[in-house]
Amino acid sequence: MASSDYTLGPRPAYLVADMDEGELKAKLEKCLGKPVKKSAFSIGHRGAALMFPEHTKESYIAAAQMGAGIVECDVTFTKDKQLVCRHSQSDLHTTTDVLAYPDLAAKCSVPFTPADPDTGEKAQVECRTSDFTLEEFKRLKGKMDGGNPMATTPEEYMNGTPGWRTDLYASNGTLMTHAESIALFKELGVKMTPELKAPAVEMPFQGFSQQEYAQKMLDEYKAAGVKPSEVFPQSFNIEDVKYWIANEPKFGEQAVYLDSRMYDDENWAPSLSDMKALKDAGVEYIAPPLFAMVTVNENGEIVPSDYAKQAKAAGLKMIAWTLERSGPLASGGGWYYQSIEDVTNNDGDALKLLDVLAKDVGVVGVFSDWPATTTFYANCMNIK
Known part of the structure; x- marks a missing residue:
């Protein structure tokens, strides 16, 4: 897609107008209406799921039109073991x-x-x-x-x-196979981040093992001639990530460990030794929910959490999820904002959080249900 094909619509301006007065708002105001380029910092979460049916052709095209440099197909399988794009089986x-x-x-x-x-x-x-x-x-x-x-x-x-x-x-929500999503993403000129979803059925499924499932997902990229550098395979299952690192090392270099430990186990706490162990195992990218990366200091400012500091110290690249999935933020933002709900009270606070994630936490990308927001910020701050 050419630069002239990207369109952000009215939402970035709406969010900027709703921000608290300050230096960040003033800077973002100056960027409104300027031409934009796509950015790998902007990741289309299930496409553009705020307003389009998730994991459909229409949602994916909308994400690309908003300048998302990476778009996600969550991968699961059918009764006849064909890979399709759905958030859950x-x-x-x-x-x-x-x-x-x-x-x-x-x-x-x-x-x-x-x-x-x-x-x-x-x-x-x-x-x-x-x-x-x-x-x-x-x-x-x-x-x-x-x-x-x-x-x-x-x-x-x-x-x-x-x-x-x-x-x-x-x-017109057009469902897609995983292979069809690859062909579409190639046409749209975006990188790809497939997530291997946890099966709801017992594995092996009709002889189809977890490792065969993990391998089949990458085989479809190889069959389509997609370079490993264009793909960021993801999983919440660390064993999937380790499988790719060991068996498909070129793809494994960009494999993303989706980290849910902070909400799966209420007693879990991050540690530097744990982050270093992931790095030593070959993991390069880690991706927790938004709230895990930030906290509020004694001055009421949003700052990096211990989790974020330890991941950074271990040399892990961080990706955050998911912006624009919380609805109106006037009442604190809900699940995704739980660590900063006391300082979240307007929709413009999404941009304040995004600024902290980019500048202070140092994330390399942010999933969003409305990529126009992350694309706008990335262009304003000159993030490629």
Whole structure:
């Protein structure tokens, strides 16, 4: 895509206008309306999932048009072991229109059971990619992620988009295989960050082992002629990352360990020795949620957390997730902002956090559900 093809829309200006007065706001104001270039600092999380159905062709194109230099396909597999782009193996009931097809809905691991308004019992349903062949999967359309837990019909259940998102661009959510995403990303001129999703089914699945799954994902890049330098494979499973480092060292150089330990185990605490152990094992990139990287000091300022300091000291490159996934920030920002909720009270604070992540924490990239925000900041601060 040429520089003239990138468009940021009105949101960056909206966020800047909503910022507290100060030096950062003044600097960002001067960058509004200027031409932008794509930046690898700006990573399209599931595409542009704030307003487009996640992991659809339309969402990916929107992310690229906003200047995201890297775009993500979360990778899982179908009943016939074909790789497809979905955030979870078990989210088709909330991210697609599968419940609109009675013959397919009947095949779900947990077929739809209506809620009981009298008892307050919620609706039950779970539809997995592994419930369907690739041919069946391709019949579906993506929709905005959400479900109505008190629905008494499948139609009511599918009508669950959060109020701070929109269904405006959800009419044509084209689902994609992993291989199709690779071809599209090549056409769009962006780098790629596939995430190997944890299977919801027991592995091996019909003889398909975890290592074969991890290998198949990279094999599809090799088959498409994609250079390892263009790919940042990710996983929350450290064993997947170690597998790539050992068996596909060129791809392993940019393998990303998605770190969930701080919320999987309430007693877990970061340490320099642990970070060094990851580095010694060949891990170069680590990616925790936003809140793990920052804290608030005694002066009420957002500053790097111990986690961030230790990761940096160990020589690990850091990537943060996920900006623009929290809705309005007036009430503190919710889960992603939990370590700084006391100093988060307006939407413009997203840019304040982004500035700390870039300048003080030193992240090399930020996932965003609306990449225009990260692209705008990266261009203003001359981050390539």
